[in-house]
Amino acid sequence: KNQVEQSPQSLIILEGKNCTLQCNYTVSPFSNLRWYKQDTGRGPVSLTIMTFSENTKSNGRYTATLDADTKQSSLHITASQLSDSASYICVVTTDSWGKFQFGAGTQVVVTP
Amino acid sequence: GAVVSQHPSWVICKSGTSVKIECRSLDFQATTMFWYRQFPKQSLMLMATSNEGSKATYEQGVEKDKFLINHASLTLSTLTVTSAHPEDSSFYICSAPTGWREGYTFGSGTRLTVV
Numbered sequence: 766k767n768q769v770e771q772s773p774q775s776l777i778i779l780e781g782k783n784c785t786l787q788c789n790y791t792v793s794p795f796s797n798l799r800w801y802k803q804d805t806g807r808g809p810v811s812l813t814i815m816t817f818s819e820n821t822k823s824n825g826r827y828t829a830t831l832d833a834d835t836k837q838s839s840l841h842i843t844a845s846q847l848s849d850s851a852s853y854i855c856v857v858t859t860d861s862w863g864k865f866q867f868g869a870g871t872q873v874v875v876t877p
Numbered sequence: 878g879a880v881v882s883q884h885p886s887w888v889i890c891k892s893g894t895s896v897k898i899e900c901r902s903l904d905f906q907a908t909t910m911f912w913y914r915q916f917p918k919q920s921l922m923l924m925a926t927s928n929e930g931s932k933a934t935y936e937q938g939v940e941k942d943k944f945l946i947n948h949a950s951l952t953l954s955t956l957t958v959t960s961a962h963p964e965d966s967s968f969y970i971c972s973a974p975t976g977w978r979e980g981y982t983f984g985s986g987t988r989l990t991v992v
Contacts, residue, residue: 799980808883808970808983809921854920856981869920 768792769857771868778845778875786871788838788855800829800840801854803870809854812840845875879905879975883984890961890991898956898987900971907973910954911981912946915968927954961991 769790778784788798797816801809813822813829815838821830826843842849855868880903890896900910908929913921925941927933927948935941943965945957958965972983 801983806968806986806988808881808972808985810983811980814980867920867923872918 769855769866769868771853771855771871773871774869775872775874778873780845780847780875780877782845784842784845784873786840786842786853786855786873788840788857788868790836790838790855790857790866790868792836792857792859792866794859795833795836796858798829798831798838799856799858800827800838801856803852803854805851812853842873845873847875847877849873850875879903879973879982881907881971881973881982881984883971883987885987886985887988888990890989892962892991893960895957895959896961896989898958898969898971898989900954900956900973900984902952902973905973905975906951907954907975908951909974910948911972912944912954912956913970913972915970915986921970924956929954958989961989963991965989966991 772787799814800812802812803809812824812827815822815831817833828841831838852870852872854870858865882901884899910927912924914924915921923936924939925933925935925946927946929948929951933946948954968986970986972981975982
């Protein structure tokens with residue numbers, strides 16, 4: 766069973782609207798959680814990284830939150846653009862450069 | 878920032894032949910390289926971890942004799958798919974740890990199609 770669950774599996778949003786992606790994990794121990802953006806046919810690119818003590822982290826129009834107590838994270842995309850169409854992957858690491866678990870990703874499609 | 882250059886970006890080969898995929902770290906030394914496979918609409922699946930100067934560590938279920946990994950230098954790691962079959966058709970990606978803030982830097986991926 767995957768220890769990192771992402772939802773929804775996919776979503777379609779209108780350009781300019783906001784959306785929120787969810788990541789729930791059971792990975793333990795916990796070191797950090799990263800959100801990556803993967804364009805179709807390309808390698809993932811890091812958006813944010815959060816450690817146990819961090820609750821929120823922003824990168825432009827992307828804002829990630831982390832609740833280490835409930836083991837939940839979210840990625841909020843503000844004022845979506847067509848270029849935001851991609852797969853967003855949540856990755857949880859158990860120690861500094863140790864074992865990590867990938868979520869299955871959320872496919873986001875932004876339409877005009 | 879750090880860049881991992883992956884080549885080729887796509888390759889079509891005949892069944893039974895071998896294909897080599899290269900990942901080079903630019904402007905940094907990669908003592909470790911992770912190799913993944915990704916099928917359409919699925920998540921990245923770790924295949925193996927290569928360490929410069931030593932044997933690669935393969936994940937359960939990955940045939941080490943079929944997916945040969947070489948990490949002979951601090952800037953180059955290669956994955957060779959030997960005796961490729963159509964079921965090996967997939968998207969292969971490498972990544973290297975590049976620092977706390979950047980995390981893992983990924984290559985741009987290689988689309989392998991075996992016909």
